[in-house]
Amino acid sequence: MDNQQIARAILTAVGPENITEAYNCMTRLRLRVKDVAVTKEELKKIPGVKGVILNKGEVHIVLGPGKAENVTKECKRLLGKKTESEVADPLAADSAEAYADSTAFKDAASETETQTASAKRSSKNKIGDGKELHAAIKKRNSESSLKRMLQRVGHIFIPLIPAFIGCGLLTGIISLLLKISPELAGNSYVQYLKLAGGSIFMVLNGFIGLYACKEFGGTPALGGAMAALLAAPGLADITFMGNPMIPGRGGIFASLLAGAATAFIETRLNKRILESASLFLTPLITVTVVSLASLFIFQPLGGFLSDILGYYTVRTIQTGGAITGFVIGGIFLPIVMAGVHHGLTPIHADMLASMGMTILLPIAAMAGCGQVGASFAVYLKSKNKHLRRTILSSLPVGMLGIGEPLIYGVTLPLGKPFICACIGGAFGGAWQAWHGIGAYALGISGIPLAAATNHVFLYLCGVFIAYLAGFIATWLVGFDDPVEDTI
Numbered sequence: 001m002d003n004q005q006i007a008r009a010i011l012t013a014v015g016p017e018n019i020t021e022a023y024n025c026m027t028r029l030r031l032r033v034k035d036v037a038v039t040k041e042e043l044k045k046i047p048g049v050k051g052v053i054l055n056k057g058e059v060h061i062v063l064g065p066g067k068a069e070n071v072t073k074e075c076k077r078l079l080g081k082k083t084e085s086e087v088a089d090p091l092a093a094d095s096a097e098a099y100a101d102s103t104a105f106k107d108a109a110s111e112t113e114t115q116t117a118s119a120k121r122s123s124k125n126k127i128g129d130g131k132e133l134h135a136a137i138k139k140r141n142s143e144s145s146l147k148r149m150l151q152r153v154g155h156i157f158i159p160l161i162p163a164f165i166g167c168g169l170l171t172g173i174i175s176l177l178l179k180i181s182p183e184l185a186g187n188s189y190v191q192y193l194k195l196a197g198g199s200i201f202m203v204l205n206g207f208i209g210l211y212a213c214k215e216f217g218g219t220p221a222l223g224g225a226m227a228a229l230l231a232a233p234g235l236a237d238i239t240f241m242g243n244p245m246i247p248g249r250g251g252i253f254a255s256l257l258a259g260a261a262t263a264f265i266e267t268r269l270n271k272r273i274l275e276s277a278s279l280f281l282t283p284l285i286t287v288t289v290v291s292l293a294s295l296f297i298f299q300p301l302g303g304f305l306s307d308i309l310g311y312y313t314v315r316t317i318q319t320g321g322a323i324t325g326f327v328i329g330g331i332f333l334p335i336v337m338a339g340v341h342h343g344l345t346p347i348h349a350d351m352l353a354s355m356g357m358t359i360l361l362p363i364a365a366m367a368g369c370g371q372v373g374a375s376f377a378v379y380l381k382s383k384n385k386h387l388r389r390t391i392l393s394s395l396p397v398g399m400l401g402i403g404e405p406l407i408y409g410v411t412l413p414l415g416k417p418f419i420c421a422c423i424g425g426a427f428g429g430a431w432q433a434w435h436g437i438g439a440y441a442l443g444i445s446g447i448p449l450a451a452a453t454n455h456v457f458l459y460l461c462g463v464f465i466a467y468l469a470g471f472i473a474t475w476l477v478g479f480d481d482p483v484e485d486t487i
Contacts, residue, residue: 006047010046010071018034022075028053028061029063029075030061036058048063049062049063051412157346167198170196174193177190205231213226226261226290249302250303253350254303258294306350309347310350314359329430330425331422333368361449362459363437366427366463368406370427370469372470373468373474374424377472378391381478390410394410401448427465427469437453
């Protein structure tokens with residue numbers, strides 16, 4: 001199936017009328033939906049789909065690098081045509097190309113609802129009435145709220161990742177070049193490229209405010225302007241209550257708060273102010289209120305959060321050393337599998353903005369490296385031709401830091417290799433934490449991240465350790481080799 005056919009099949013299964021937005025990260029098509037009424041099994045039957053994650057209000061479909069972007073473009077095009085014409089539905093055309101028809105989808109959805117209702121009744125019988133049931137519901141709701149919050153944070157930062165990658169890699173390359181030839185530090189081209197590597201941080205506050213405001217339903221430009229205010233150079237010339245103001249105080253977290261508050265205030269003013277006056281009064285009041293709130297609330301609170309999270313993250317890694325790295329490297333693969341790893345991006349970004357590098361990313365990157373080693377062991381031991389072909393096609397992208405094809409195509413279905421991959425990531429993470437490896441970039445992992453680290457050779461040693469540990473663990477623990485064509 002080509003990209004258009006895959007997009008048609010996915011939209012038919014999920015239901016185009018159920019989708020509110022389609023976007024993508026490096027490896028996933030992400031669909032925001034009114035209701036998750038499709039099963040993982042139905043989506044996994046579509047050729048090209050490597051994995052599926054169902055969250056409340058979202059469907060993540062793992063397609064792989066490049067493929068995710070191209071299929072997303074087709075989804076947006078098809079959804080756009082549907083919006084333009086309610087009479088002629090583009091998804092109805094060429095229905096033979098679609099993977100499942102709407103009737104089959106409705107039956108599957110109905111069956112899913114029945115199963116869900118049955119599961120709820122069964123769960124209620126097991127838990128019992130009264131306090132136990134109330135506690136279980138409360139715990140589930142709190143976990144869902146945390147997961148949704150991390151997902152929303154991820155939505156804000158995903159559009160910024162290409163800039164972090166490009167600028168971070170350029171910074172790493174220039175840094176490596178200057179270590180080899182320090183005399184180039186005075187070269188005009190090198191100075192200019194070094195400035196280009198840090199360009200994302202010149203406008204980072206504004207971008208975060210813009211995307212935060214957009215995420216919460218406000219006008220992006222207003223959110224961007226309010227967040228950019230927090231880093232305005234002119235703040236240094238203003239003294240408030242005897243204390244000079246500090247441009248950039250509060251950093252990433254203040255920008256997030258300013259963007260979200262802008263959306264909150266603007267959307268509520270739009271409902272209460274007459275339409276004839278809203279064009280002028282709504283932005284005026286919003287800018288005034290958020291500006292003052294930034295002075296008294298967002299900058300101090302953002303600065304507090306930045307200091308606390310930054311301090312304790314760095315201190316935990318530095319004092320815990322290899323033990324902390326072992327734990328983080330070991331648990332990060334399940335975090336990626338759950339699709340909430342982008343929720344950690346503000347911590348990475350804040351470290352980059354304040355310290356110039358993040359010491360958390362090289363540790364987390366080892367999770368994917370452990371999986372490469374585990375998958376290679378499976379390749380050597382397995383007799384399943386289909387599985388071996390899957391590994392052979394997925395290993396190169398796995399080494400480049402794209403782990404989902406190996407997660408959903410190899411280690412997770414087999415079970416034990418997934419755990420062994422986590423073991424590999426743990427050993428690699430311990431090495432990175434022990435040596436204090438830092439990265440100048442976000443959004444990349446595996447071997448490519450080496451170019452954006454402060455110690456290329458030591459980082460690559462950690463990659464090799466993760467490979468080796470994942471391989472040895474899988475080789476010793478073993479796995480149930482599937483019968484041909486069963487995975």
